[in-house]
Amino acid sequence: MIKRTASARAASAVDRRDFIRLAGATAAAWLTLGATSDRVRIVASLTALPLDDELTRRSMTESATTRLGGLIAGLRQRGWVEGVNYHFEIRSSFGGPDKLKAAVQELIDLKPDVILTGSTGETAAVMAATKTIPIVFATSNDPVGNGFVESLAHPGGNVTGFTSSTAEMGGKWLQLIREAVPDIARVGVLFNPASTPRAGRFYLDSIEQEAAASGVTVVLAPVSTAADIDRAISRFSESPKAAMISLVDSFLVVNRQAIVATTAKYSVPMIYPFHYFMDAGGLMSYGPTLEVRSADYVDLILRGTKAGDLPVQSPRKYELLINRTVANALGLTIPFTLLARADEIRE
Incomplete structure (x- = not known):
């Protein structure tokens, strides 16, 4: 178990221009590392977050500690130097269907060598726009069910990537929140049907099975706009x-600050799937450990490997985070047996 203070958890930020300048200083070595020199490649990325979101800014300034920063650092290790033999382009799909369509078209017009997507909705939108440009999804919870790939082992087509969880995670989240709050009679499930896998059903089956076994009533709390969050949580x-x-x-990640603030306002305990919510002051999270492995696939694709020949990879480790200060504020005493299993306890 690792205990970290806020100062210890804060990663040192590097200005992106300094980071690129540092990467450029290694340009003389890129041929030795095996990158091809025939032309400058284009690596494109689509994010559901606004470009001025804290997570987006952090991704572009912290090297190996974030998904995009780790991608750039990983590509540099493999001989791909931004501004030398490839260019990195990022667009945001935040703002509704029209903005998503426009962002996808902007990237397609660049004729990139590979496009990285960050959510199920984005992957579907890019796939609808191209059947030839390789696509690597950073997270997809049901790539077979969503029709992205033929199978995890043999994706086929022009798409591959990484899953972030399985359908059984729903039951696991319920087990964990019941350990933290053992006397609950109801569990509310917060989601946006338009942006969660299978409109929520991907996880709801296992949540309902676990709830039936433990005598807890499942209450759906769908939201479609930020204005719905207060009403959905307050009840x-x-x-x-x-x-x-x-x-x-x-959608919930984009609105994580409002969600966490509302749970504090109404003293409602909630478990989250990502550590992003913990950074915003959430009670507890259980989800995959961040592993920046996309550089491996992007490198192979830039060298000529077909995306459909690369198997979809699943998380290798999940982590449990608990904020004991938030628990105290909610009047909860987290059992020692649960604290002992935590990968990180925040104070």
């Missing part, structure tokens, strides 16, 4: 006692 502050589960959902 779980009333009797009978309840806790909540946040599903894997790009």
Whole structure:
């Protein structure tokens, strides 16, 4: 178990221009590392977050500690130097369907060698726009069910990538929040049907199975706009006692600050699928450990490997994070047996 203070957790930020300048200083070595020199490649990325979101800014300034920063650092290790033998382009799909369509078209017009996507909705939109440009999804919870790939082992087509969780995670989240709040009679499930896998059903089956076995009532709390968040959470502050589960959902990640603030306002315990919510002051999260492995696939694709020949990879480790200060504020005493299993306890 690792205990970290806020100062210890804060990664040292590097200005992106300094980072690129540092990468350029290694340009003389890129031929030795085996990158081809015939032309400058284009690596494109589509994100559901606004470009001025804290997570986006952090991704572009911290090297190996974030997905995009780690990608750039990983490519440099493999001989690909930004501004020398490839260019990195990023666009945001935030702002609704029209913005998504425009962002995808902007990237397609660049004729990139590979496009990285960050959510299920983005992957579907890019796939609808091209059947030839290689696509690597950073997270997809049901790539076979969504029709992205033929199978995990043999994706086929022009798409591959990484999954972030399985359908059984729903039941695991319920087990964990019940350990933290053992006397709950209800569990609310927060999600946006438009942006979570199978409109929520991907996780709901296992949540409902676990709830039936433990005598807990499942109450759906769908939201479609930021204005819905307060109403969706506030009703779980009333009797009978309840806790909540946040599903894997790009809409919820974008609105994580408002969600966490609202749970504090109404004293509603909630478990989240990503550490991003913990950084915003959440109670607990259980999800995949961040592993920046996309550089491996992007490198292979830039060298000529077909995306459809690269198997979809699943997380190798999941981590449990608990914020004991938030628990105290909610009037919860987290059992020692649960604290002992935590990978990180925040104070």
